[in-house]
Amino acid sequence: MRLSGRGLKCVRGGREVFAGLSFEASAGEVLAVTGANGSGKTSLLRLIAGLLIPAEGEVAFEGGEAELTLAEQAHYLGHRDALKPALSVMENLSFWQDFLGGEAFDAGDSLEAVGLDHAAQLPAAYLSAGQRRRLSLARLLTVRRPVWLLDEPTAALDAAGQVLFASLMRSHLARGGLIVAATHGPLGIEARELRIGGAS
Numbered sequence: 001m002r003l004s005g006r007g008l009k010c011v012r013g014g015r016e017v018f019a020g021l022s023f024e025a026s027a028g029e030v031l032a033v034t035g036a037n038g039s040g041k042t043s044l045l046r047l048i049a050g051l052l053i054p055a056e057g058e059v060a061f062e063g064g065e066a067e068l069t070l071a072e073q074a075h076y077l078g079h080r081d082a083l084k085p086a087l088s089v090m091e092n093l094s095f096w097q098d099f100l101g102g103e104a105f106d107a108g109d110s111l112e113a114v115g116l117d118h119a120a121q122l123p124a125a126y127l128s129a130g131q132r133r134r135l136s137l138a139r140l141l142t143v144r145r146p147v148w149l150l151d152e153p154t155a156a157l158d159a160a161g162q163v164l165f166a167s168l169m170r171s172h173l174a175r176g177g178l179i180v181a182a183t184h185g186p187l188g189i190e191a192r193e194l195r196i197g198g199a200s
Contacts, residue, residue, distance in 0.1 A: 001026065001027040001061075001062065001063035001064055001146060001176065001178060002024065002025070002026045002027070002060075002061070002062045002063055003024070003025045003026075003048070003059070003060070003061050003062075003070075003147060003178060003180070004022075004023065004024040004025070004059070004060050004061075004062075005021060005022055005023045005024075005044075005047075005048070005057060005058070005059045005060075006022050006057050006058055006060070007020055007021070007022060007056055007057035007058075008020075008021040008022065008044070008047065008054050008056065008057035008058075008059070009021070009054060009055040009056035009057055010040055010043045010044070010047055010052065010054060010055060011055045012043060012052075016055075017039075017040040017043050018039070018040040018043070018044070018196055018197075019056070021040075021044070021057070021196065022057075023180075023194050025178050025179075025180055025192075026178060027063070027146075027176045027177065027178050028173045028174075028176065028177075028178065029173070029178050029179070029191075029192065030169065030173070030178075030179045030180075030181065030187065030189055030190065030191035030192070031178075031179070031180045031181070031191065031192050031193075031194055032181055032183055032187060032191040032192065032193050032194070033045070033180060033181065033182040033183070033194050033195075033196060034182075034183060034184070034193055034194070034195050034196070035195055035196035035197065036197075039196040039197060040196050041151070041182035041196060042078075042079065042151050042182060044182070044196065045076065045149045045150075045151050045180065045182055046076070047059065048070070048074070048149055048180060049070075049071060049074055049076040049149050050069070050070065050071040051076070061073070061147070064146060064147075070147070072145075073145050073146055073147055074145055074146075074147035074148070074149055075139070075140050075143075075145045075147070075148050075149065076149045076151075077136055077137075077139075077140065077148070077149065077150045077151060077153060078151050079151040079152045079155060081132040081133060081135065081136045082136070083124045083127075083132055083135060083136070084124060085123065085124050085125035086123060086124075086125065087123065087124055088120065088121050088122060088123055088124065089111065089116055089119050089120050089121070089122055089123075089124055089127070089135055090107060090108075090111070090120040090121065092124050092135060093107045093110065093111065093135070093138055093139065093142055094107060096139045096142065096143065097142055097143055100139075100143040100145075101143075103143070103144060104142060104143055105141060105142055105143070105144060106142075107138075107142050108120065109141075110138040110139075110141040110142040111135075111138050113138070113141055113168070114134040114135070114137050114138045114141070114164065114168075115134060115161075115164065116131060116134050116135060116138060119131065128156075129156035130156045130157050130158055130161055132156070133153075133155065133156045133157055133161070134157070134161060134164075137153075137165060137168060140168070140172070141168070144175075145177075146176065146177045146178065147177065147178055147179075147180070148169075148172060148177065148178070148179045148180070148181075149180050149181075150179060150180070150181040150182070150183075151181075151182045152182060152183060152184065153165060153181055153183070153187070154183070154185065154187065154188075162188055163188065165188070166187065166188035166189045169187070169188075169189050170189060179191075
């Protein structure tokens with residue numbers, strides 16, 4: 001399995017964010033996208049996820065399910081946690097199971113894996129920032145997809161949460177998955193770096 005971009009150019013609001021950008025990541029690898037604020041890290045992830053259209057260049061995905069698009073085989077985890085505050089932790093996870101479809105794994109086991117099983121019936125509105133992030137990570141486990149596109153995945157996680165997340169990434173890679181993560185800090189796991197230049 002291989003994910004690649006060739007000669008990518010991104011324009012947002014009439015401004016060129018980046019141009020001539022190429023990358024490659026294979027199964028079992030982490031690509032850490034680094035750069036200053038405003039350099040285009042999030043835009044690159046959104047472009048790979050199919051949420052933005054490149055002004056030039058293309059993204060290619062080889063070795064996945066032939067009948068599915070890249071977007072259908074990828075999880076995009078933005079820097080904001082996509083949660084419904086009025087729903088419980090378990091209800092939020094069940095919503096994502098139904099919405100994403102595909103092969104679902106036990107939501108309770110996923111919550112236990114991220115240390116949130118004790119809060120399953122608690123409304124998401126009562127979660128701390130770190131707990132909200134853990135719930136977002138549980139979504140990655142509940143519906144398995146080979147490509148993880150992660151925007152500042154360790155944001156709001158405490159030291160224990162960062163160690164936990166590194167373990168989850170290792171397990172995903174061991175299953176043949178790949179990860180592209182935009183980050184300002186270390187991920188706690190070996191990664192190749194793609195640095196994007198730009199304004200801070």
